[in-house]
Amino acid sequence: MFALPETLTAGFHASEPRFGPVIQDTLPRAGFDRAEAEITTWSGYHQTPLTDLPGYARSLGLGAIHYKDEGQRFGLGSFKALGGAYAVLRVIQRTISGREGRTVGVNEILNGDYAQQISNMTMTSATDGNHGRSVAWGAQRLGAKCRIYIHSGVSPFRANALRALGADVIRIDGDYDATVAQTRVDAEEHGWMIVSDTSWPGYTQPPVDVMAGYGVMAREILRELAEPPTHVFLQGGVGGLAAAVIAVFHQEWGANAPRSIIVEPDLAPCLFASSKANAMTPVKIQEESLMAGLSCGEPSQLAWAILSQTVHGFMTIPEHLVAPTVRLLSQGCNGDPGIEAGESAVAGLIGLSCGALDRHLRNALRLDTQSRVLVIGSEGITDPEVFSAIMSGEI
Numbered sequence: 424m425f426a427l428p429e430t431l432t433a434g435f436h437a438s439e440p441r442f443g444p445v446i447q448d449t450l451p452r453a454g455f456d457r458a459e460a461e462i463t464t465w466s467g468y469h470q471t472p473l474t475d476l477p478g479y480a481r482s483l484g485l486g487a488i489h490y491k492d493e494g495q496r497f498g499l500g501s502f503k504a505l506g507g508a509y510a511v512l513r514v515i516q517r518t519i520s521g522r523e524g525r526t527v528g529v530n531e532i533l534n535g536d537y538a539q540q541i542s543n544m545t546m547t548s549a550t551d552g553n554h555g556r557s558v559a560w561g562a563q564r565l566g567a568k569c570r571i572y573i574h575s576g577v578s579p580f581r582a583n584a585l586r587a588l589g590a591d592v593i594r595i596d597g598d599y600d601a602t603v604a605q606t607r608v609d610a611e612e613h614g615w616m617i618v619s620d621t622s623w624p625g626y627t628q629p630p631v632d633v634m635a636g637y638g639v640m641a642r643e644i645l646r647e648l649a650e651p652p653t654h655v656f657l658q659g660g661v662g663g664l665a666a667a668v669i670a671v672f673h674q675e676w677g678a679n680a681p682r683s684i685i686v687e688p689d690l691a692p693c694l695f696a697s698s699k700a701n702a703m704t705p706v707k708i709q710e711e712s713l714m715a716g717l718s719c720g721e722p723s724q725l726a727w728a729i730l731s732q733t734v735h736g737f738m739t740i741p742e743h744l745v746a747p748t749v750r751l752l753s754q755g756c757n758g759d760p761g762i763e764a765g766e767s768a769v770a771g772l773i774g775l776s777c778g779a780l781d782r783h784l785r786n787a788l789r790l791d792t793q794s795r796v797l798v799i800g801s802e803g804i805t806d807p808e809v810f811s812a813i814m815s816g817e818i
């Protein structure tokens with residue numbers, strides 16, 4: 424385990440949830456039902472494992488840690504497989520329905536009735552890796568074209584993984600937020616369809632579908648657990664993952680839903696900054712986090728609407744805890760099974776470790792020996808080169 428106090432400095436900001444109608448207004452249960460009914464029929468769908476880490480829990484003085492391992496999701500390596508690919512299907516369904524003047528069924532799309540039209544459509548999105556993979560896969564499944572924008576910090580392995588799924592990959596100078604801006608300009612000019620995991624004023628439906636897709640993962644968890652966890656530590660990029668999980672848990676468990684804590688890299692703390700300012704607040708990324716999926720400077724507007732009213736605390740974590748945590752998880756802590764996880768996957772676990780081992784934070788987070796904590800291992804080895812550099816100690 425880590426040594427205190429030098430290595431475990433985390434930022435923390437407590438928040439007072441209000442739980443108004445925001446969840447039902449933004450991510451209604453019917454949307455999660457529809458996404459689940461669709462995605463669970465796809466070839467290759469399997470429930471991902473929820474693994475107990477009793478050794479890790481013991482070393483943090485907690486009752487239990489449940490780790491949801493998304494490494495094998497549809498062979499794409501992360502929970503993002505659930506969102507982008509589903510949103511692609513919905514964008515195509517809405518477009519063809521609009522042209523036909525009636526609601527076209529998903530089955531009509533899947534059985535090829537509109538293959539010619541779909542082959543002329545182009546799906547586009549910005550990504551730091553995982554969301555783009557999902558969009559590219561979704562476009563490929565249905566026969567649409569795909570253009571994915573990446574920033575200068577996205578690794579060559581991740582760019583090639585996008586190309587392998589048939590996407591044209593456009594690398595631009597700048598950070599993730601700059602790629603989002605460029606995607607919008609180019610899509611507008613060429614009539615391409617944006618399938619983004621982040622939302623902005625006037626652009627909401629695909630991100631709602633993306634988050635509805637993530638609900639499949641949250642529902643798997645709640646069906647597997649005999650009782651609600653006391654806490655959930657959720658890593659934040661633009662906030663879509665966290666908003667979807669919190670929404671599903673509240674729809675199912677109401678007042679018994681776990682206390683939720685958002686964890687971000689201290690290099691990309693846009694949700695933390697928004698919480699402190701009590702208003703959506705972008706931050707400028709000065710340096711890319713090793714946690715590539717979390718290196719986002721602007722919250723998703725819809726996700727923020729939910730998180731601002733439902734979260735109990737926001738944390739930031741330092742970079743130097745990422746590689747040791749990936750190694751610890753892979754070796755197995757105190758006799759736990761080893762789990763291979765990517766850099767963004769361990770953020771929740773790092774936030775939890777910082778919270779549990781610091782006396783002040785432990786009190787603020789209400790963590791104790793009875794706590795049963797859920798963390799989401801949101802990706803497996805999505806970049807083998809980075810993973811082996813971490814394992815060899817090079818990173």
Ligand SMILES: Cc1ncc(COP(=O)(O)O)c(C=O)c1O
Pocket residue numbers: 501503551553554620658659660661662663664665715716717719767768801802
């Ligand atoms: C592996 C992984 N975990 C977590 C996240 C964060 O998700 P969100 O941007 O919806 O907050 C991402 C985003 O790309 C990711 O790739």
